Amino acid sequence: DAKTTQPPSMDCAEGRAANLPCNHSTISGNEYVYWYRQIHSQGPQYIIHGLKNNETNEMASLIITEDRKSSTLILPHATLRDTAVYYCIVRVGRGSTLGRLYFGRGTQLTVWP
Amino acid sequence: SAVISQKPSRDICQRGTSLTIQCQVDSQVTMMFWYRQQPGQSLTLIATANQGSEATYESGFVIDKFPISRPNLTFSTLTVSNMSPEDSSIYLCSVMGGGNEKLFFGSGTQLSVL
Numbered sequence: 025d026a027k028t029t030q031p032p033s034m035d036c037a038e039g040r041a042a043n044l045p046c047n048h049s050t051i052s053g054n055e056y057v058y059w060y061r062q063i064h065s066q067g068p069q070y071i072i073h074g075l076k077n078n079e080t081n082e083m084a085s086l087i088i089t090e091d092r093k094s095s096t097l098i099l100p101h102a103t104l105r106d107t108a109v110y111y112c113i114v115r116v117g118r119g120s121t122l123g124r125l126y127f128g129r130g131t132q133l134t135v136w137p
Numbered sequence: 138s139a140v141i142s143q144k145p146s147r148d149i150c151q152r153g154t155s156l157t158i159q160c161q162v163d164s165q166v167t168m169m170f171w172y173r174q175q176p177g178q179s180l181t182l183i184a185t186a187n188q189g190s191e192a193t194y195e196s197g198f199v200i201d202k203f204p205i206s207r208p209n210l211t212f213s214t215l216t217v218s219n220m221s222p223e224d225s226s227i228y229l230c231s232v233m234g235g236g237n238e239k240l241f242f243g244s245g246t247q248l249s250v251l
Contacts, residue, residue: 065247067242068180070239073238111179124170124185125240126182127180129179
């Protein structure tokens with residue numbers, strides 16, 4: 025019931041940009057796109073979220089297509105510490121489903137020296 | 138961001154016993170949640186811990202197996218009852234913060250049942 029599709033794995037050279045794709049073709053108009061990551065043996069960490077506009081923060085950029093059916097998380101300068109499983113999640117921004125995130129299998133990003 | 142402390146960080150238990158996991162938050166939060174992550178799998182929501190009322194369980198999870206307490210706005214416990222090896226997982230506490238827009242997670246409890 026994750027409603028998103030991500031590649032199971034990707035790799036990236038240290039210092040290069042990592043671009044992680046996500047398909048969410050059935051997303052509804054009031055559903056946000058969230059990205060989390062989980063470094064081995066730790067709890068998931070919030071990265072960024074957006075509704076329809078592109079977003080940027082100190083960790084990453086989120087590019088959402090105009091039809092909102094897909095998005096890309098961009099880590100502009102990947103480091104070894106960015107090696108983690110990255111989860112793309114869609115969720116309703118209001119109401120009783122707050123916090124009830126449905127995690128898919130995510131993308132294992134490996135950053136190599 | 139909320140600071141979440143979970144105890145214990147890990148435990149090894151015998152089948153048939155129970156373990157209570159504690160979750161302490163450094164600020165008052167309305168919504169607290171418990172997730173499970175089985176080995177090699179993604180996260181699954183167990184329940185929403187409601188302050189002053191019974192927890193709301195997701196499909197496939199029942200109160201007898203995973204009783205939850207939420208005595209105040211900064212604390213919750215999850216008990217894994219009558220454990221079997223299939224209960225070996227990471228159990229994660231999470232809270233809603235950031236203006237109800239971000240979910241923050243504790244570092245988890247690694248449970249192994251022999």
